[in-house]
Amino acid sequence: MSEWRAARSPRQPLGGRQSGEDRREQLLTAGLKLAEKVGFERVTRDLVAMTAGCSPTLLSRYWTAPAFQTAMMDRAVATGNLAVLAQGLAVRHPSAVAAPFGLRQAAVRALVGAP
Numbered sequence: 001m002s003e004w005r006a007a008r009s010p011r012q013p014l015g016g017r018q019s020g021e022d023r024r025e026q027l028l029t030a031g032l033k034l035a036e037k038v039g040f041e042r043v044t045r046d047l048v049a050m051t052a053g054c055s056p057t058l059l060s061r062y063w064t065a066p067a068f069q070t071a072m073m074d075r076a077v078a079t080g081n082l083a084v085l086a087q088g089l090a091v092r093h094p095s096a097v098a099a100p101f102g103l104r105q106a107a108v109r110a111l112v113g114a115p
Contacts, residue, residue: 023058026052027068030048030051030052032072035072035076036083039087040073045060045068070093073088073093074095076088076096077095077103083110085103086107086108
């Protein structure tokens, strides 16, 4: 057994890995930033991976493509991200349509520039 393996505990992650929950948060944050920039419907697994600095297959470890879109929209609703919520309403995403009425109104106002 080499010296470096003997010095490392069996549960210590290699290369500063993040926990699964931290990585999911990072991927969702990257997805929402991309949705604001390029549009909710144009966010791809490859774009999110490039933005988050990971392999595209890592997204597949946590979500299918439709499940990732739902997770992004759920996060947009939870955080009050009006730009992404408005895009979700435009494509009638179920999570956007189920958002509280006041939040949906605010998203539509933000979309059309109304006060």
